[in-house]
Amino acid sequence: MKIAVARESVLGEHRVALTPDQVSRLIKKGWEIVVESGAGNNSLSTDDAYQQAGAAIEGDRQTLWQSGDILVKVAPPTAEEIDLMPEGSMFASLLNPLGQPEVIQQLANKKITALGMELIPRTSRAQSMDVLSSQAGVAGYKAVLMAAAALPKFFPMLTTAAGTIRPAKVFIIGAGVAGLQAIATARRLGAIVEAFDIRPAVKEEVQSLGAKFVEVELNEETATAGGYAKEVSEDSKKKSQELIAKHVATADVVITTAQVPGRRAPVLVTDAMIAEMNPGSILVDLAGEQGGNCEGCVAGRETQVHGATIIAPINLPSTVSVHASQMFSKNMSTLLQLLIPENEINLDFEDDIIDSVCVTHAGEVRNERVKGAIAQTAVTA
Known part of the structure; x- marks a missing residue:
């Protein structure tokens, strides 16, 4: 052979x-x-x-x-x-x-x-x-490092003679393999981490990594037989976006991970949400090649939107x-x-x-x- x-x-x-x-x-x-x-x-x-x-x-x-x-x-x-x-x-x-x-x-x-x-x-x-899982883990890890490098703040809490520095707040949308690795990496760097996913089954995994699970109650099935998130009704999407908006507004870093093979990625973070973020905030969009989860993202580029920076990297696993x-x-x-x-x-x-x-x-x-x-x-x- x-x-x-x-x-x-x-x-x-x-x-x-x-x-x-x-x-x-x-x-x-x-x-x-x-x-x-x-x-x-x-x-x-x-x-x-x-x-x-x-x-x-x-x-x-x-x-x-x-x-x-x-x-x-x-x-x-x-x-x-x-x-x-x-x-x-x-x-x-x-x-x-x-x-x-x-x-x-x-x-x-x-x-x-x-x-x-x-x-x-x-x-x-x-x-x-499972190549998708192994490479998604690499992408989730690297996404956090990119965010930490771009954020004009520390990730961890620091107590110094010049005063106490509060830790950064990181909000991760999607708790699949990439999202879970992003949670783990952000926690290791000392950030306060929240994570959202429409699948209630991932709550325990998120919490086991030291993050707060942002939960939305939807009256429909949210996962496929293989465990992946599935497309939900317009009513459920609206309910999810309202909850996401509250947490995006207070986050220093947002990392989005939602992708659908062969289709445009769902828009999860709207322009209006980004406008509510603090200046200098960072969004890392792992779905940039599929159109992006964030309005205004451009695949392979950093884009300034309402004082925030959207980073939409291409082929992150290749950088590791x-x-x-x-x-x-x-x-x-x-x-x-x-x-x-x-x-x-x-x-x-x-x-x-x-x-x-x-x-x-x-x-x-x-x-x-x-x-x-x-x-x-x-x-x-």
Whole structure:
């Protein structure tokens, strides 16, 4: 079994799909691994480190892309990269299938078996493969550091000869993996933390991290079967926004984390709410690439709105490339071992994990939601 590890070509993507430590473990299973030269440079994994782990280094990009039984990378492939893949080959990465349906159609047209890492089901059996969770944790951590660096105040309470400095107030909207990591990081830095989520089930997790849970009572189901927040009625949205507004107004820092795959992110913090914040307040919007949870945010930029600063970073996990790569690599390695149990690819669609992640196979798009997105793209084109 031969695995090819590609170098990322997207600007700003510094992660690598397999790190030398995971490469070493897979090679001990009898697998052959070839790594494109420079693939790990931005995550401090050198070609020498891969060679010491037992991998071969390939300097020619076209040869690398055509050399493995399975090709793995982090970011979705570009049209040019898909052209490099042999027809009928297998590929695994993040695919953004609902956001880039045209890429999925191109993969299907070339009969490529494409595995989308973000489609790992949210089950206890799949936890060690859950890329969305591992990378969201990185984003939540880094979001707090960015806010702390930008805020013209201290995070912790300080008692000094010059007087006592009150701690910063941080309000986190969304208590998924990113939100919970943001809570933990802000608490470690000494801030007073409040968190909001429409799912009452997360209250205990929020409180266990030392934050106050801001609870809203809604007369409807607020979570999907997988535990993610679901879209609620207009009445519930209005009720939630009224509560959010009260806490945004008194916060020094607001961090928003709500994203919906393939759709515009919900607006949670309105322009009117921002106008009520104190000058110098900071908002970090983790949904900037999907339009943002904060009115006025611009993806990849810092925007001044009513004296507050909205920061909407792009691909935050990539800015912590060493540990983000280690986590992504563990997720990828575990999926590969499920897919190749006896040194042969076993594409068992009776397995819920394999069935979920396999987006295209034998010239067909297998995911119904992605089929719908492709059809919609064709209509609007």
